[in-house]
Amino acid sequence: MYNLRAHLPFSVLSLCSGIVGILLVAYIGLIATVMSYAALTVEFSQSVRNDEAAVAALESQYLAGVSRITSTNYEAEGYAKPASKTFVRAQGATAVR
Numbered sequence: 001m002y003n004l005r006a007h008l009p010f011s012v013l014s015l016c017s018g019i020v021g022i023l024l025v026a027y028i029g030l031i032a033t034v035m036s037y038a039a040l041t042v043e044f045s046q047s048v049r050n051d052e053a054a055v056a057a058l059e060s061q062y063l064a065g066v067s068r069i070t071s072t073n074y075e076a077e078g079y080a081k082p083a084s085k086t087f088v089r090a091q092g093a094t095a096v097r
Helices: 012-070
Strands: none
16 A cells, blocks of 8 residues: 655644744734833823813913903093994905905
C-alpha cells in the first residue's frame, strides 16, 4: 500500500503557535486602541464641562450688566426725553451694503 500521508515542510504545532502569537499581538493592539479612545472621550467630556462653566460665567456677567443697564433711571442721570421724534430718510449710500 501506498503511504498517503502528506509531508508538510513545517509542523502543525508551529503553525498554530504562530497564529496564536499573531492573534495575541492583535488583541493587545485592539485593547490599546480602545483604552486610548476611552481616555480621549473622558478628556473631551471634561473640556466640554470646562467650556460650559466658562460660558455660564460669561453669561452671568452679561446678565448682570444688562440688569444694571435696564434698572438705570436715565432722568436721574441727567438725560431728558426727546421733545419730538422725526423719521429721516437717507439720501444716497447707506452704511450697510
